[in-house]
Amino acid sequence: MNSRISMVLAGVLLIGALIAGYWGLVLSRPTEPVAAPVVSVANTVATVEDQSRQPVVVLVKDAPAFVPLTAADLAVETLRTVPAGSLTRLDQAIGRMPLRTLGAGTWLNEDSFSAGGPLARMIRPGERALAVAVDEVIGAGGQLSPGDYVDVLLFLRQDAVNAEQSAQVVLPAMRLLSVGDQMGLANDGQPAVPPPVTAEERAQAAQRRAAARTVVLAVPEPLLSRLMLAAQAGTLRLAVRSAEEQLLSRYWAGENAAPDKLASTNRDLYQFTQLALIGPPKRLAAAGGEPGVRRGIEVIRGAQAAPQTP
Incomplete structure (x- = not known):
């Protein structure tokens, strides 16, 4: 009896040992790491950039003037x-007709459908855009930039008309619209033409501005x-003129003081009456007679007097 019990206990212990050994092998195996979600830095940056970007309607090809735009153009x-x-939506531009030729890549806004070229959109009512030939000396050493204000000086040499040489300010506070092919801002504060984007384009624009022969x-x-x-x-x-001078942008803006400035400028002119917008000096009438009548010279010899005609 005791031997049977011992055999049963031995069998139970053997089975328990096998189970314990198997369980120990299972627990001793290295566990496989759980795959964490992969977060790409590039994807994160792209997502942030997409949220900060805004839509803009652009032309995909040249658009001629007076031809309505279609979806294929935008x-x-x-x-x-x-x-x-x-413009931010295609329906804001489809069917509208630009009044001037627009190049491919142009960002569309309301000015894209208004009349007038860049210069016409840079001047105020009552102003005119006029080109003047310059060189390195006349153009302040090639350092002029659109938006600067300049005084136009005139030097007159001594000749038969001018008794002595003179220098004077003919036009004060004129606004520069362009220097060569570089243009400034339109009346709405936006560039009249798209500015250069790359560093190379900016360097080329600076070289052309320095070598400009017209403003x-x-x-x-x-x-x-x-x-x-x-x-x-x-x-x-x-x-x-200094950029720190006050109210330069309103100097000739048609305010009440503009006529006074014009009159003052006319008074300051000398040695060239045509510049003052006045006529030439009037001829004085001959004293004691009608204009243009030549009088003789009276010659007295003792008690006799006789008129002599020169």
Whole structure:
């Protein structure tokens, strides 16, 4: 009996040992790590950029003037920096007709459908855009930039008309619209033409500006003829005004003080009466007779007097 019990106990213990050994093997195996979700830095940056970008309607090909735009002419791009006033939906441009030729890649806004070229959109009512030939000396050493204000000086040499040489300010505070092919801001504060984007394009634009041979000035209409006469009468110089001068942008803006400035400028002119927009000096009538009548000279010899005609 005791031997049977011992055998049973031995069998139970053997089975328990086998179970314990198997369980120990299972627990001793290295567990496989749970795969963590992979987060890509590039994907995170792209997601953030997509949220910060905004849609802009652009032309995918050249659009001629007076031809309505179709969906095939347009595309929507997302930009990080959106130009002010840009159209954001295709339906805002489809069917509308640009009044001037627009190149491919142009960002569309309301000005894209308004009349006038870049210069016409840079001047105020009552102003005219007039080009003036310059060189490195006349153009302040090639350092002029659109948006600068300059005084136009005139140098007159001594000749039969001018008794002595003179220099004077013919037109004060003229606004520079363009220097060569570089243009400034339109009246809405936006660039009249798209600015250069790459560093190479900016460097080329700076070189062209330094080598410019023409500048365009915003001239009040009453002063147009004066500038033309000055350009033909003598040598011009452009003197740059300080950017810290107050109210330069409103100097010739048609305010109440503009007529006084014009009158003061006319009074300051000398040695060239045509620039002052006045007529030539009037001939004085001969004293004691009608104009143009030549009088003789009375010669007295003792008690006799006889008129002599020279």
